[in-house]
Amino acid sequence: MSNTRNPSESHNSQSSPRTTNKDTADKDTTEHTTRRRRPRPMEVLRDACAQLGELTGMSAENVSSFEQTEDGWSLEVEVLELSRVPDTMSLMATYQVELDPDGELTGYRRVRRYERGRADSHRSGGR
Structure with missing residues (x-):
């Protein structure tokens, strides 16, 4: 059972950077869409x-x-x-x-x- 905990803990630790990267990408996309292009x-x-x-x-x-x-x-x-x-x-x-x-x-x-x-x-x- 200790092996089951370790993989899930390592899985959670591995998913954190992905979540952070996704959050950063989402934030960039949100900022890009809210920052409208000034009309010509x-x-x-x-x-x-x-x-x-x-x-x-x-x-x-x-x-x-x-x-x-x-x-x-x-x-x-x-x-x-x-x-x-x-x-x-x-x-x-x-x-x-x-x-x-x-x-x-x-x-x-x-x-x-x-x-x-x-x-x-x-x-x-x-x-």
Whole structure:
């Protein structure tokens, strides 16, 4: 009977390193899956326009400003608010869109509304 105990004790001592290695592998896998890949800028742009369109019901025409911030991403998106004929009379809007580091929309607000055919009325510093 003492022989039965010794093999099981040695078996337990042998399985401990395996368990430790498995635990380490599981831990590495868990850390890898919880540590998500940061989205690429083009993914952020596409997803932001899609999310904004879904929330507002309006189609995003283009992104006029885009930057990575400490809190995630900040964009200005040009949106068609009201289609008119001729197209140059359509109402457009600029929306400030904030996203978290994973590219999920956390907030938006309209910062400007204008007719498509109108240029900004900014003056040059010398004039």
